[in-house]
Amino acid sequence: MGRIQLKAVQKKFGDVEVIPPLDLTIEDGEFAVFVGPSGCGKSTLLRMIAGLEELTSGQVEIDGKDMTLAPPSTRGLAMVFQSYALYPHMTVRKNIAFPLRMEKMDPAEIEKRVAVAAKSLNLTDYLDRKPGQLSGGQRQRVAIGRAIVREPSAFLFDEPLSNLDAALRVGMRLEISELHKRLENTMIYVTHDQVEAMTMADKIVVLQAGVIEQVGSPLELYNAPRNKFVGGFIGSPKMNQLEGEAAKKRGCTTIGMRPEHISVSPDSGEFKGTVGVAEQLGSDTFFHVHVEGHEETVTVRQSGQVNYGYGDTIYFTPEEDRVHKFGPDGLRVE
């Protein structure tokens, strides 16, 4: 069980309102990802759920019980920190056993649970090492191990992969998704990386300046962003947003076209531009095209290896049914 409900939670640091009153429900077993740019309050929100940060007003309910004032350890939540926060002078075994030891659990039972957790995380060979002797990925797994032995009702992850290198990050991402499928626990995951959000989440919560911009499944957010911010934040490379003539023609103030929904031709099309930098990935090619009258370049994605060089003139046209239209207030218009 692990249904987490936030009711009008608000956080102020002094006079600064970091999170204006906000409502959110995370269902039992859901993998929810809080995503947003740095300083959007996503970590603060998570810490408020964990009980590490006091609420200025509002309520946190876990499984229908009001936990607003409950001390962190009684909430039945486990948290994995960005810095791993392992206890440096304890062995891996003692690190994982620590929460159980604090519960004064029977040593034999502790031993058993640690062994199970270590086995599921491939840490059995490292149980007698200290955190300082482990690699980043292994440390992360120890931190996860310390969380799962408690058998919490929900896991909280605070940017757990930010300190890992790119290759390891992909691997750990899979492992965490795998863990979620296996344990079927509620998980709340905070990240600024929209790729992590898209690949892992059942439900994405996009935050900006403490305000929820949109809540939905990854594909909902991708297909129908509620406003310009969500449109620009979800999807990689970023959505191109153009104002002016082309938007007016479609009856809105801004149009958004994703780089992958644009077709290119050497001689005719809606927009004319000159190719700037071309990024060749092998499987895809990204062109950054300068269009007259627009300051920002338009990113165009072409499948495969396409040879347009620097300075070439090209024409491109968005796929009409996949153009996103935004009104003067930045909200989506149909």
Place this chain on the structure above:
Amino acid sequence: MANRTIPRLLQTPAVVLLLFWMLIPLGMTLFFSFIRYVLNNLRNPHWTSPSIENWRGFGNYQFVWGQDSFWLAMKNSLVIVTSILFLTVILGVLIAVLINRSFKGRGIVRVLLISPFFVMPAVNGVLWINMILDPVLGLQGIAVGAINDLQNAPLVGWFFSLWPTLEPISFRATQTSSIAVIMMVVWQWTPFAILIFMTSLQSEDQQQKEAAVLDGASTWSQFRFLTLPHLGRPIAIVVMIQAIFHLSLYAEIEIVSRGNGNKNLPYYIGELVNNNIGAASAAGIFAVILANIVAIFLLRMVGKTLME
């Protein structure tokens, strides 16, 4: 491989200087410890200047070894040093943890806590023995007097009369003088321990503490399992530095009681030096050996914590 001749050549003057700096005094001490050398002896005036002809072999060592006062000094040295270490480390940890949180006037409190460290040892001794510990004029005398006076107070006097009258303690006496020395040195050196522990506490990882809070650790468990191990290294350093300093304690002992009952090794040597240089040198060699034993023991301990 790079040519190392020039770097070595450039280092030579410093190394040579250091070598002489240490070897000459040590060599002279060794030499004096094997000869008869006294400053004043009317019957044997030839003993008053150092000469190889006055060779005494291990006589000086036997003389020192056989003296009760030498063993008393040895014992006192160890008692004083270990008590000071024990008390300063415990007080230092407690106070450092206490002031490692934000409260009003923290800056002033910190400066005040550090200030005893800036008092000269001799001044420290005079302050304590005359103004605080004196059984008549010091704070102790006044406090004891005031408590005894309570027996004559109206209303509550009967209650205090149930207890015996307190006697002020004379800290210059043989039995208590080393306690006075320990007190004043602890007062002076606890700030040093606080300073080192405080800087270390500030580098403690806050996320670890938050993780421990979520893991259900009480404040005591956090202290026991996170803070104390984190302080292991600074504790080892404080112990080592203080042990070196306090083995050579002198001023406080001189001021408290002129060595009455609390002579430590340096003080014992200092008394011998008044006349018997040979015996003093032999005692000095014993002190060197003791310091080395302590140093090896401590370096091992510090080394072990640093290796972790």
